[in-house]
Structures are given as C-alpha cells and as structure tokens.
Amino acid sequence: MVNSVSDNSDEKEFWENVDTQFEEKVQDFSKTLNIAVIGKVSSGKSSLINALLKRSRKKAIAEVGAEAGVTTKLKVLRLDERVRLIDSPGLDDVRTENSNITREFLKHIDVGILVVTGAADASQKRYLDDLRAHCESVFVVLNKIDEWGKLSPLALEKVITQWKEVLQIEKIYPVCAFGYDIDTPPSTPLDIRGVCWLREDIENFLGSKGKDLLLARHMGEKKSYAIGIIATALIAVTVQAFIPGSAAYITATQAAAIVSLSYLYTGEILSSQAAFALLRAFASEAATTTLFLWFKSFLPPTGIIDIAAAVIAVSITLAILTTVNSILADGAKLEEDELLKSKFRTNRKQAETALKSLALTDLKDLPSLKGMLEKFL
Template structure:
C-alpha cells in the first residue's frame, strides 16, 4: 500500500460494508406514491409515462373512480389512485386522508386546460397538507393550454410557494424528466430514491444526477487526499457512488473490484491533470466541481463506471484506465 495510506484496507472494508448495508436496507422498504386530482386530469397516463410502462389503465369517466385503488408495482412500490376531488370531499375522506398521511409523496394533479386550482381543489390541498406536506403539484395537459408560466405563478402565489410545480404533458411526454427529478428530490430526503430509481427506465439521467451530486459533495470535502491526510470522507462518497451506480444498472460490484477502482482513482498515479482534462468533456460538471481535484476525480470515476455498465465492460482497474484514456482522446479531438 502507498505510504501514508496504511489504514486504507481497514477503512475501505468498513465503508464498503456500511454503504452496501444502507442501500440493501433501502431496497427492502415500501414506497407509496399517492395521486389526487379530478377524473381525466391524467393521473394514470402520467404514471405510465414516468415508468415507461402501462401500469395503470386510463380513460376513466367522471363518477367511475369512487374507490381508492392500490396499484402494486414490482414488490415494494405502490401507486395509490384516489377518487376525484369531489368524491374525496363527500365520501371516503377519512380513509383517503389516511392514505395521504402514509404516503412518501403526493402528486396533486391540476388540469392546465381547465380551471386551474379551483376553490374545491385549493380546499382539498389544504386538507391534505394538514397530514402530509411532501406534495408535488403536477400541472398536466400543458400541450392544450397557453400562458403556462402565468399559470405556474398563479399556482405558486396561491400555495405560498410551498410546493414544487411540475408542468407536464402526459400525452406528449413533455417535461416528464422534470417531474422525475422533483420526485427524486423528495425521495432522496427519505432515503428511498434508489428504490424508485432502480425501477425507472431512464437510468442515464438518474446516473448523471448522482454523479454530479457526488462531485459537488467531493468538492466540498476539499483537495484530493495526500499521504497523511484524512481520506475517509472522499472515499466514502466515491464508494457510495460506485455501489449506487452498480445497483441502478443491476450489475453488482464486488468489494475487490470497487477497491481497485478507488485505489486507481484516488491513490494511483493517473494524475490530477488527467481528471481536469476529462471533466471538460462532461456537460455541466465543471460548474459543479469548480477547480476541485477531488470533485473532478469523483465525476470522472462516476462517468467511467456509468459508461462501463452501459457497455457491459467489467469493472476493474485496467478497464477503468482504458475508459479514462478514451475520455481524454475525445477531449483532444473536441
């Protein structure tokens, strides 16, 4: 082991176990996503768009949805489709509010082509927020409406800017990725983001989100560790990123291979200049990590692992070096 990193093996073992246990525990939890809104506001079609799969039947007519419907997706994810707002207020309100209380996130649907945030909708929102404030307001059918920025501001003004507003079109798919990001924001705080992410078809955008986030966290840690410095914070971030990305792509990484990747990146002689060059070919990375070498190494490592998973390349130090060299070659051509 390189001088100054004599405790690396023991530290790595502890970190790898801790991060693996955290992720495995998250995957055993139950995730409940509730949807509320008038019939034909696009609840079902939105979920189908989000998951890129026909999970919920669409086309309900007014008055049809009078009971709460639990739609089980995979083993641990449940979508809850509630009655229309008028039905919620008149019947089953106690039962429905109990579902909202137990939900991890509530998608509150509004119809951009209708009366946005009517008196009854605002009343219902205020009832829901008494039991759960993890709410995302979904402004659907923006393809059939005008002046969307004005509608968003109207919603924000009348809800005191308490909740994110996601303007989408479940028919065309516009802004579905924006809604996905808002969902991930809420679920990250509850340590349930990996559970949803592993079931999303859009792996690349989730991976990019995690990589840039880890790069920012690494930049906050400080400079790349040198012998004698505290390398634990950076190693912890990078090990966590490796395991998360491998879980996302359903390609488990062994402890030995993960150690190889960390050693090659942090302790090895690939060099600071290499990472500063690599990061130039990664969109958006520079603004996040600034001049931090620790941030650059984390981002470069993350994108290399993402590339390797997407192209079925075995995770080991030799392959990692080849991917880094490919990134550098691309940067020189650019």
C-alpha cells in the same frame, strides 16, 4: 484507490476509516417510499404518472384509457417491494379500501400530488388539506394545459391565479401529459410539458430525505441520474485529494457511487465488500498510479503535487464509474472480470483525454462535470 498495505495495523485502521466514510456516504436503500396521486376521475393522473416516470407510450406503467373512469376508485402501483404509488380520487377512497397495503400506506406518505384540471374549483381544497395532514410534502398540479392553448394567451395565466387563490397556495405546476391514451394514433408524438419542473422539485425533496434513488430506479430513462451520481463523486474526490489520508475518503466515495449505480440499474443492494472487491480489480489495472496516490495521501500538502494527485484521482474515478455505468446500462454483470477490465482500460484513456480540457475549478463545478459526462457517456 484500494491497494494492499504492508503493515497489518495500518491496513486495519485504513479499512475501519473506509467503512466509516462509506456508511456516511451510501444511501439507505432499505427505506420505503410512498407517493399518493390524488384527483378527480379523468383529471389525467395516470398520464401524469407515466410522464413523471419518463415512460414511453409502449412502456407506460399506469393504465390510460379513452373512457372516463379507467381508474374508477383506487389503483395501487407497487413499483417494487419498497416503493408504492397510489392513484386515487382521494384519500377517503384509500381509507375505504382498507387493505393491509393501504393501511400501511396511510401511516407514512412521503409525497402527495393533487391533480386538478379546468376552472378553479373550491371543493378541491378539502383534498389538499387531507394530503397536507398525511404527507411530508405536497405538490399541486394543473394538468391538461394544452386545453387552454385554444383560448387567449392570458387564459392559462388567469386560471393559474384563480387556482392559487382558491387553494391558498403559492405554487402550482402547469403541465401537459398528452399521448398515453391507448387510442392515440402511434404517429402522434407525446406532448409532455412542465413535468420536468415537477419531477425536479420532487427529486430534490426526496434527495433531502435520502430517497431520491428509490424513485429514480423506476424512471424510463436513467442516464441523467447516472451522470448525477458520477459528477457528485468526482467533485467529492477533487476535494478529498487534498486531505491528509485521502486514500480512505476516495475509496469510500468510489465504493458508495458504485453501490448507487448498481441500485439505479438493477434494484439490487450491492454490499460494501462487493464494491471494494471491484475497486481492487480496477486497482490491479492501474497499479502505478494507485500506488502513487496511496503514498501521496499520507504526505503533508505539497502544492503542485497535490494538484497532480487530484487530477489523477479524478481521472481514475471517472474511468471506474463510467465503466461500471456502461456495464450496468448494457445489462451485463459486474462479475464479468475480463469485460470489466477491458472497458476500464478504454475508459481510462478516454477519461485522461476528457479531463485535459477541464481546469481544476471545473472539477468542482457540477454543471461543467455534467456537460463533460453527457459527452463521455
């Protein structure tokens, strides 16, 4: 939606509006994220961390060994300069270690995960209470549920109920994260169960704090997060196309989504100026439709023309964001101007084709858009 404006005062007002909208939409990537994974030695914490981060066996981030006590006391995983994850038997071990890192960590823990295994153990309640006193949100995980599969079908259900009663909790996540052990034969597939529900609830909590992408950037698989960013932007653009002065809102939405995609893949915080510069490059490739949307955004509601403008705005946004995603996913640079424009031309045609099968109501429906994007990407 970026285009030149003949009147300097109008242009200044437009960009002031864009900047305001952009600041409201873009996530603050300078925040920190601290996660504590607490549980007895050999409770499977390291395996759970790998499964939680969607890691393959070859790209496991947390060391897993066959002998008990690979993580004997404390392991600090610095995923980057802002994201820290501590794997420990308990917060007392974090306090005992008493380094600058752990002291800062204890000041603010966003997420606490208590990992338990086997039969219900009342002694674990003190670890849960300690986490609750220090964390914004706590999740309890019953790990190694594959061990219960050898018993009666009701055995797992029974032990889940017992853990809930002992810990005095309403929800527990039964999971399996088998196969990360270095001695597991390469031909043995990973057995990951239940982790997706835990991950989803953690991400929803972090999303409410504006920190979901801080963790998503470290996931072994990023496609689903890119789809979420693009789909959310498309829904916003669909609504914004009907608002007077929509050009500023749509431009800010596109720029914020570009910044989010850039951070997801590279960990670099793209400036608003860099994002706007990219939008200008795209606008030069779609000058006619961009000009139409620009002037349309300053007209009063006009029914059919509004619907047409919404479809065009969504189509252009889809082409822009899938182009950015494609380049970043391939490890290329957004500064490669010819590559950018070439992919945009291709994606623009594909976007127009993809949207033909969707009704206007579908453009406001997250599952419909995610389904379309899954095929598109």
